[in-house]
Each structure stands twice: as structure tokens, then as C-alpha cells.
Amino acid sequence: MFKVSVWRPTAKAVAVSCTFVLSLFLSGTVADAKVTATDFGDPSDAPFGADRGLSLGIPDSIHNLNTGELFPDLQSAIDDVDTMNGHVLQLEVASLPEGQVSITKSVTIQGQTGSEEFVADADTGSAGDNRGWFLVETGVSVTVQDLHFDGGGRLIWQAFRVKGSADFARCSFSDIQYNPSSDYAGTAVALVGAGEVVDCQFTQIGRVGVLFFGTGVTNGLMQRCTFTGKGAGDWLDYSVEVGAGAYALVRDNYFEACRGVASVDASESSGVNVNTTFADGTTADVLSNTVMDCTFGVQIGRGDGQGPTAEVHFNRLITNEFGVGVNAPSPLNALNNWYGCNEGPGQPGCDATDGDPLIDPWLTLTISANPTTIPVFATSAVEAALLINSDAVDTSGDGLVPNDIPMTFTATLGAVNPISGGTVDALVPTLFTAGGVEGTAIVTVTCDNETVETPIEIVARAEAIPTLGFWALLMLITAVAVLGVRFLVKR
Numbered sequence: 001m002f003k004v005s006v007w008r009p010t011a012k013a014v015a016v017s018c019t020f021v022l023s024l025f026l027s028g029t030v031a032d033a034k035v036t037a038t039d040f041g042d043p044s045d046a047p048f049g050a051d052r053g054l055s056l057g058i059p060d061s062i063h064n065l066n067t068g069e070l071f072p073d074l075q076s077a078i079d080d081v082d083t084m085n086g087h088v089l090q091l092e093v094a095s096l097p098e099g100q101v102s103i104t105k106s107v108t109i110q111g112q113t114g115s116e117e118f119v120a121d122a123d124t125g126s127a128g129d130n131r132g133w134f135l136v137e138t139g140v141s142v143t144v145q146d147l148h149f150d151g152g153g154r155l156i157w158q159a160f161r162v163k164g165s166a167d168f169a170r171c172s173f174s175d176i177q178y179n180p181s182s183d184y185a186g187t188a189v190a191l192v193g194a195g196e197v198v199d200c201q202f203t204q205i206g207r208v209g210v211l212f213f214g215t216g217v218t219n220g221l222m223q224r225c226t227f228t229g230k231g232a233g234d235w236l237d238y239s240v241e242v243g244a245g246a247y248a249l250v251r252d253n254y255f256e257a258c259r260g261v262a263s264v265d266a267s268e269s270s271g272v273n274v275n276t277t278f279a280d281g282t283t284a285d286v287l288s289n290t291v292m293d294c295t296f297g298v299q300i301g302r303g304d305g306q307g308p309t310a311e312v313h314f315n316r317l318i319t320n321e322f323g324v325g326v327n328a329p330s331p332l333n334a335l336n337n338w339y340g341c342n343e344g345p346g347q348p349g350c351d352a353t354d355g356d357p358l359i360d361p362w363l364t365l366t367i368s369a370n371p372t373t374i375p376v377f378a379t380s381a382v383e384a385a386l387l388i389n390s391d392a393v394d395t396s397g398d399g400l401v402p403n404d405i406p407m408t409f410t411a412t413l414g415a416v417n418p419i420s421g422g423t424v425d426a427l428v429p430t431l432f433t434a435g436g437v438e439g440t441a442i443v444t445v446t447c448d449n450e451t452v453e454t455p456i457e458i459v460a461r462a463e464a465i466p467t468l469g470f471w472a473l474l475m476l477i478t479a480v481a482v483l484g485v486r487f488l489v490k491r
Helices: 074-079 470-490
Strands: 004-008 027-031 062-064 088-091 095-098 101-103 108-111 117-120 132-136 141-145 148-150 158-162 165-169 172-176 187-191 195-198 201-205 208-213 220-223 226-228 238-243 247-251 254-256 270-275 283-287 290-292 296-301 309-313 316-318 322-326 352-354 366-370 373-375 379-385 406-411 414-417 420-422 427-434 439-447 450-459
Touching: 062 074, 074 088, 074 095, 074 101, 158 165, 158 172, 165 187, 172 187, 187 195, 187 201, 201 208, 208 220, 238 247, 254 270, 270 283, 290 296, 296 309, 316 322, 366 439, 366 450, 379 406, 379 439, 379 450, 406 414, 406 427, 420 427, 427 439, 427 450
Parallel strands: 088 108, 095 117, 101 132, 108 141, 117 148, 132 158, 141 165, 148 172, 158 187, 165 195, 172 201, 187 208, 195 220, 201 226, 208 238, 220 247, 226 254, 238 270, 247 283, 254 290, 270 296, 283 309, 290 316, 296 322, 322 352, 373 450
Antiparallel strands: 004 027, 062 088, 366 379, 379 427, 406 420, 406 439, 414 427, 439 450
8 A cells, every 4th residue: 555656866857756856856666665755855956045035024023032133034133143043033023924044043933922923935946955945054953933834825845944953842834835736745844953843733734744854863753743634635745754764753743634645656645654765774653643534644664775663652543544554574563552443453443554563452442430339319430541452451551542532421320420521641530420210320431433331230328227326315314214213203
């Protein structure tokens, strides 16, 4: 099921049929390995900045919080001689048009309230550094936070092209696309150096949300992010891609609707793509994510390389055509994931798998009550869990599924409150209250495509035996004694 384009350089320029257009004008054929991959591009192919300076900016838009100076656009703020490494550049207008920006200093770029946005004011190129809307130069470390980046109406190959290092927090990206149905391009954040992307959102992305590319990425992180793909169509969606020898931890994210298929070579989309198409040594830990409604939830493949190494655990993989897929001999340890039903991958209600990933055991849905026997009108604490695997082993010491996985409860011979909830540390509690009828109550919980139940015995309430308190008993004895004495005296 996997697709890859394996490229060989040629001397002439040709129309290539990969899922992207390389600046070296490579030709290629679709190989049996069948794992699509994204190329970062050779920085020497084209100079950066052909479209710099197109934006007239808006006066007093960028505020250097360290010097107090104001600038009409980000590029002029960075280029100013008073701007130094460590300074904070703050966007203070709601929306600022910005052409291509070369970030040559290690600064923080942030929004004033978190609602501010940069709007693309120029197309990027399709080769080398000119692919970047914002280029973080080699040796530069930048922090980007509390901002939105909108490429609507422009051709954007990469919103951020990071050759140095960059940390992103609480940012959002939309309409980062470069002919997504022909060039199959558009990447929000492309890193070849150190980088973290945390609490960010991605919508209408041409191809990749976050790309970790190359051996320079030794500690990449994507965490608590949301990526919404474009659904079915002639395009590709990868929420995150790790390739060319990079290492990244992908944790606690929510990915959905990666369903596109490239008509040029039938390449398929996935929530997570890990590959060695461009270099060996790629490694990824994919932990506690929700990936749903994608062709592949997690897609692992080697291309022409030896194959990546991936650890895929405690993920919620549901409504995907394939929860996990692997191109052998790539090692894929996919134990202890939730596939949507208790019967396991490939069974009705569960995601299927492709290739031969290691998937057994998997997580199961359980429910328990305490106590299991109660009087009429009494209560029992009920708890649903995604902690026990198909080998009946408690996995909570090794990891946990994502929070906020929805579950719903029902009950007979009584009521539950609340009737629904989301996981917290893989658990969802509710309280069962019995009615006035004796018998066996059944409390059920439904999570995704699985429903399980637990019985609770309802018995008659024990009749209370009247008792007298100490002082009441003493008074009764005294009264009887007094009456007895009076009776004897009268006799």
C-alpha cells in the first residue's frame, strides 16, 4: 500500500512525477518500496530573498521590547543595527502583510495578545532557500510564539525554513500551499536543525505540517498540536514527517482527515510518516496521539534506505484505513495502542494494519464497579479504563493513551451521573445510583466502536433494629424499679 518515488539525477530538466518538484530537476520512477517522502531541498539551488521588501508594512507594527523602537515590518526590525541577539520583537497590529523574511539574529518573535497574524505578501520560490517565507539562517536560534501565519492567496512552499534552530509555541498556520494538486507542496515548518513545535494548529496545509529532516535534527519535538487535513482529493497530507536520519518525539497530538491520494503516482497520505528515503538512521517515538480518519494513521517505510526505527505506543488509532503500516524490513514496535475495539487490529470496529508491524498486545476497554453489591437507592463508583491490554496486563506504568477520549455510559435499574466524559490518565469515572427495584443492574460504557458492561447486584435494604440509648435504658430501668417498690409498699 505504500508509495515512494526514488529519484535519480539527470543532466537535463524534465517534468518530474514525484509528489514534489525538486530544484535539481530530478527524474524518477515509482519503486516497490512505496513510501512517499518530502525533500528539504539543497540550500545552494537558489538564493533567498527574491521577493524581499515587497511589503510596505504598517507603521509601528513591530515593537522591539528591548530598545523601544517601532518598525513597519519584521524584516526592518531584524535588520536594524540596534536589534541584538536575545531581543524580543512583538507584533502589535491585528494583521501585517509581510514578504519573505531572512531571520539572521537569535530573537523572539511574538504576538502581543496571541491573535495577531502575519499575512503572506509574496510568493516563495520552489528551489533552495527561496522556498521559505521565513528563513532562519544557519547558527541562528529563534523563538516564535502566540502568532498566526496565513499564506492565503500566495504560493508558499515552506512557511518557516529552519536551517538553524527554532521553537514554536501557541502558533497557528493556515493556507500554506504551493500547487498542492500538481507540485504537492506546502510545509508549515521545515527543520534541519533543532526544533520544538508545541501547542500549534495547522489547517489547509499543502503537504506537511511539521517536517523534521536530516541528521541535524537530534531532538525534535511535536507536542499537543492539532493538524486537520484536506480530506479526500488529489493532494497529500502529512501532519508530521520525520526523514533523512532525523530523530523526533511526536506526542499528545491530534491529527485527522489525511486522506489525499496523489494522482501522479498514487502516493497516499498519513497522520505520521517516518522514512529513510533520503538517508538512513531516521528514528521516531510516536506516543499518546489521536490519529483518525486518515489513509494511514502511522506510516513507516524505508525507501531505498535500510529503514527507520519507530516506537508507536498508547496512541488512539481509529477510523483510519490502516492504523499502522510498515514497509518491511523496517522495525515497527506498535504494541499497546488502542485501535477502536477490543478484538484487535483488522477485526470489525478496529483499524486494519498493513505490512507486518508488531501489534500484539493492544489496549482494551474495561469497566468496573465498587462495590458490586448495593442496597436499593444506594450508589456504586464505576470506572471505565483503557489501561489493560489484550494479554490482561496493566500498562499504566509504561504510558497512557491521550486525554479526552470520549466515553458514554448507560445503566439499567438505576442511573449514572455523568453519562459521558473524557479520559484523564486513561480513566473515565461515573456514579451509579440504584433505583428501588431489586435485581442485577447493568452499567455499560461505549468508547469508539467498543461497548463493555459490568453487573451490579441490587438487594433489599436491611431493616433497622430499634435500639435504646444508654441514658434512655437507664431511665427505663429506674422507672421500673421505682414502680416496683411502690407496688410492694402498697401491698
